[in-house]
Amino acid sequence: MLRLLVFLLALACVVPAGAQTTADPAPVQAPAGIVAAQQKVxxxxxxxxxxLEKxxxxxxxxxxxxVDIRLQLEELAPQALQSxxxxxxxxxxxxxxxxxLGPPPAEGQPAEPDIVTNERQALAAEKAEINAVIASAQTLSVRISNLINTVATTRSDLFRNLLTRRYALTDAFSSKVLSDAHAGVTSFYNSISSWxxxxxxxxxxxxxVATMMALIAAFVLMFGGRRVFGRLIDPNGGESPSYLSxxxxxxWSTLLPTVALGVFFAATYFFYDYYGVLRGDIGTFLAAAMTVIGLVFCVNRLTNAALSPARPAxxxxxxxxxxxxxxxxxxxxxxxxxxxxxxxxxVNNQMGSPLSLTVARSFLAAVIVGVLLILMGLLKPFRTKEGEWRRWPVWLRYSAYGLGAFTIGAALLGYIGLAxxxxxxxxxxxxILVTAYIGLLSARAxxxxxxxxxxxxGRWLAENSSLEDNTLxxxxxxxxxxxxxLIVLVFLPLILMMWGFQPGDIQSWGYRLATGLTIGSVTISFTGILSGxxxxxxxxxxxxxxxxxxxxxxMARGKVDTGVRNSIRLAVGYAGVALAGLVGVSAAGIDLSNLALVAGALSLGIGFGLQNxxxxxxxxxxxxxxRPFKVGxxxxxxxxxxxxxxxxVRATEIETFQRQSVILPNSNLINNAVGNWTHRNKLGRMEIKVGVAYDSDAHKAHAVLSEIARGHPMVLKNxxxxxxxxxxxxxxLEFEMRVFLADITNSGTxxxxxxxxxxxxxxxxxxxxPSTVRAVMEKKPALEPWPTDDDRIEVEAAEQEEAKAEAARQQAKSRRKGRKPDPN
Structure with a gap:
């Protein structure tokens, strides 16, 4: 017996430890090689x-x-964070x-199993190793951000130096410039001739083949564009076209032909390059020449369209x-x-021309542009009614003078880059700004x-469809x-590129706007918002x-009641819109748990002013x-x-018999009594009150009224x-005719x-x-709003006659009852 007791005590001491070990979940093993893989990345x-730093x-x-280096760095930054x-x-x-597992046991407490201690130590070591890799990734991300800032600073300095650098004009206009120019022209001619x-x-x-393909593209653009957009380019507005026209x-006469010419040039360059006709330097020259022709063409089209020298209207x-x-x-x-x-x-950059030739060319171009600006300011474009010529407005004239003088002065002082x-x-x-402004004015009109x-x-749609003016x-x-x-998306990048920004800059900004713009702790993703x-x-x-x-x-085929159909349709509509809203919010990347704040604010608003x-x-x-009542x-x-x-869900619309729409809040219909004539069916009773003179036969009147009630076809027999x-x-003598109708809404008829x-x-x-005093008064002409003395005499006489008639009725009533009349 003693041995059995000792064995049971030993078992009682061992079982809890074993049970505890068994209850602990198995240790989580790290994915094989995840640390090594991220270290390699x-x-x-x-x-x-x-x-890239080099x-x-x-x-x-x-x-x-x-710009290319910065784009590559911006691609590497999220990869480092992803690691x-x-x-x-x-x-x-x-x-x-x-x-x-909990913390290790303190001193004086029972020791934990070795397997628990070993697992805790392994997890702590793995965590330290992972933290070291994370620290390396964060350090690399910070380094990339610093390099991006370095690129931005270098580009700013480069642009600033370009504008503020001063050149010596004496070197640019020496006799050597002519020989350099002759050598450059000869080299360019030889390059074109050899190609x-x-x-x-x-x-x-x-x-x-490439030339034919480009000509076909030009033919299609010329005639097809004229056929499709001809009414926009050259509308028939008569002698007095509207401002919108x-x-x-x-x-459109500026944008569409310019785009058509650009497409033609792009097709020409593409086919020449595709068939291997272009050489490296020739491709550069051809692209530059096309750009110049497109610029001159666009400016000429814009000024001709806006000023219309041959078409004053x-x-x-x-x-x-x-x-x-x-x-x-x-x-x-x-x-x-x-x-x-x-x-x-x-051409100079491609040929490796000397700097003096570049300075001389830029100087001449800046001075010519400045002179042309001053000449534009000197024009007198307006004429008064008296026939006197008038200059531009002061602000515009002096702006032209200032820009022209600034360009010429900067060139003369040697700031060729700035000029x-x-x-x-x-x-x-x-x-670009003038074209965009005209487009914005057109959009506003x-x-x-x-x-x-x-x-x-709009006129075409009105003639060929049934659209109303509100829809138009x-x-x-x-x-x-x-x-x-469209104007912002097209012209804003063009303006940015003209002010020194590169396409890579615009691409980077577009990527940031699309993927997410971080403001503080909030990240706004325009792509996500648009998707939502x-x-x-x-x-x-x-x-x-x-x-x-x-x-x-x-429901229409199932002959469902109109009210039930309306209730189901409304319920489906509200549920569908709510579901679409939730899915849209999720698609926009907004965490629905963040809407708890909005719900709290809404509940606060309900407590203050949204109870109704x-x-x-x-x-x-x-x-x-x-459904105490339904539509209809x-x-x-x-x-x-x-x-x-x-x-x-907020109010009920009721149309009175005068065709007035009354909007009643739903709470009024719930809290107050509402009568429904057609709740379960349209069966209803109608009453008509009739008065019969006292000297008339009441039994005969009752029979006549009963016969009339039974004879109407819309009155129910049961x-x-x-x-x-x-x-x-x-x-x-007051009678009341009570009849039942199958459709109470026909009661008026x-x-x-x-x-x-x-x-x-x-x-x-x-x-x-019988007639009453009121009937006498209602027979008076409406042209006399106030009663006269004659009216009062006539009313008193009518009242006396009414009293006599009442006495006669009382005598007749007494005779019918078999009693003698009262002599008094």
């Missing part, structure tokens, strides 16, 4: 960053290379397991024809000077009330918004389609669920009586109509028919309907 990234030092004078984030699930597992000889000898067929012609600016011609010539000349200078700059930059911005940026309907597209105005507003967005809006719109229209299909195809809104909302849900019912709510037209002798009135039938029958049977 970081080593590769570090090598790339080292290479390239920054080697390309400090090349802005295009610096750090790759450990997040593993770190969460380790922390959870360490929390389960043409090679192309005609070895690439004649591909060159011919003039704006539209100016904008289409002129946007009211200048005289001769001044308009000079403005077109001067602006085209400025564009031509800037274009030729830019083309020669590319060239200013002259280039005057021509190119000015052209289209979005104005009635503007879209007066346009060519809404379409005009949509077209205005779309045109504004698109998802919500799709969900909304799917909901509307499903509502229409369910109501028109399913919430009360009406809940009341609307109750009305849709209980005839109800009476207080002083309002009419037909229910619509039940929403329940049977009933005529009740209700009272001995002060002026008549039935009452009208029965009343006419009563008049005809009483006249035929000699039954009188």
């Amino acid at each position: 970081l080593l590769d990234l570090t090598a790339k960053v080292d290479r 390239q920054i030092g080697q390309n400090k004078e090349d802005d295009d290379k610096l 750090a984030l790759a450990f997040r699930p593993r770190i969460a597992e380790i922390n959870k397991r360490l929390e389960q 043409l000889g090679f192309a005609l000898k070895y690439k004649a067929q591909p060159m011919l 003039r704006l539209s012609r100016t904008f 289409w002129r946007l600016i009211p200048v005289e024809p001769e001044a308009a011609r000079w403005l077109v010539r001067l602006t085209t000349a400025m564009a031509l000077v800037i274009g030729v200078s830019s083309f020669l700059a590319i 060239t930059f200013v002259s280039l911005q005057v021509v190119v940026t000015g052209t 289209i979005g104005a009330e009635g503007g879209f309907g007066n346009s060519f597209v 105005d809404q379409l005009g507003l949509v077209a205005s918004i779309a045109l504004n967005v 809006i698109v998802v919500f719109i799709v969900g909304y229209f799917l909901t509307r389609w499903f509502q229409g299909w369910l109501d028109g195809s399913v 809104v919430v009360s009406n909302f809940v009341s609307g849900l109750i009305l849709l669920a209980e 019912d005839w109800i009476v709510a207080g002083d309002v009586s009419g037909t229910v037209k619509k039940i929403s 329940p049977e109509p009933f005529v009740q002798f209700t009272n001995f009135g002060p002026a008549a 039935v009452q009208n028919d029965i009343r006419f039938a009563i008049l005809d029958a009483f006249d035929r049977e000699g039954i009188a309907i």
Whole structure:
């Protein structure tokens, strides 16, 4: 027995420890090689960053290379952060397991099993190793950010040096410049000649095919574009076109031909390059020449369209024809000077021409542009009614003087880069801004009330469709918004590139805006927001389609009651919109848990001022669920009586019999008594009160009324109509005709028919309907608003006659009862 007791005690001491060991979850093993894999990724990234850092030092004078380096660094930055984030699930597992294991036992406490101690130590070591890799990734990310800032600083310094660098004009205009220019022209001519000889000898067929393809593209653009957009480019506005027509012609006649020419040049370059006709330097020259031609063409088209020297009615600016011609010539000349200078700059760079030649070319171009600006300011484009010529407004004239003088002065002082930059911005940026401004004015005119309907597209839609004016105005507003967005997306990048920004900069900004813009702790992703809006719109229209299909195809065929159909349709609509909203919010990347703050703010607003809104909302849900009345019912709510037209979650629309729409809050319909004439069916009773003179036969009157009630076709035979002798009135024997109708909404028609039938029958049977003092007063002409003394005498006489008639009725009543009349 003693041995058994000792064995049981030993077992009791051992079982808890074993049970505890068994209850502990198995240790979580780290994914094989995750640390080593991320270390390899970081080593590769570090090598790339080292290479890019060396390239920054080697390309400090090349802005295009610096932009390319920055784009590569921006691609590496998220990869470094991704390496750090790759450990997040593993770190969460380790922390959870360490929390389960608990801290090591303190001194004096029983020792824990070795397996627990070993696991804790292994997890701590792994965590330290992961933290070291994360620290390396964060350090690399910071280094990449610093290099990006270094690139931005280097580019800013490069641009600043370009504008502030001063050149010695004496070296630029020495006798050596002419020889350098002659050598450059000779080299350029030899390069073109050698390419043409090679192309005609070895690439004649591909060159011919490429030329034919480009000409076909030009033919299609010329005639096809004229056919499609001809009414926009050259609208038929008569002698007095509207302002919108003039704006539209100016904008589209500039944009569309310029785009067409650009597409033609792009097709030419593509086919020449595709068939191997172009050589490296020739491709550069060809692209530069196409750019210059496109610039000059765009400026010439814009000034011709805005000033219209030959068509004064289409002129946007009211200048005289001769001044308009000079403005077109001067602006085209400025564009031509800037274009030729830019083309020669590319040729000089490609040929390796000396700096003196570049300085001389830029100096001449800047001075010519400055002189042309001053000449434009000196023009007198306006003429008064007296025939006197008038100059430009002061601010515009002195702006032209200032820009021209600044360009010439900067060039004379040796700041060639600054002078060239200013002259280039005057021509190119000015052209872009003017075109964009005309487009914005056109968009504003289209979005104005009635503007879209007066346009060519609006008139075509009005003639070929059944769209109303309100719909055309809404379409005009949509077209205005779309045109504004298009102008911003097209012209803003062009302006940025003209001010020294590279396409890589715009690409980087677009990527940041698309993927997410971080402001403080909030990240805004425009792509996510746009996706959410698109998802919500799709969900909304799917909901509307499903509502229409369910109501028109399913419930209509099933002969479902109109009120039930309305309730189901509303419930499906609200549920679909709510679901589309939730899905759209999720698609936008917004965490639904963050909406708790919004819900808290909403509840606070409910507590302060939204009680009525919430009360009406809940009341609307109750009305849709209980359905005390439905759409089409005839109800009476207080002083309002009419037909229910619509039940929403906030209010109910009732149309009175005067065709007045009354919007009643749903809480009023829930908290107050509401009469429903057509709740379960349209069966209802109608009462018509009739007064019969005291000297008439009451039995005969009762029989006539009963016969009339039974004879009307809309009066039900069951329940049977009933005529009740209700009272001995002060002026008549009072009868009430009570009839039942299958459709109580026809009560007005039935009452009208029965009343006419009563008049005809009483006249035929000699039954009188007594008149009253009120009837006498109502027979007076409406032209006398106030009663005269004669009126009072007549009323008193009528009252005396009424008293005599009452006495006669009392005598007749006494005779019918078999009693003698009272002699008094």
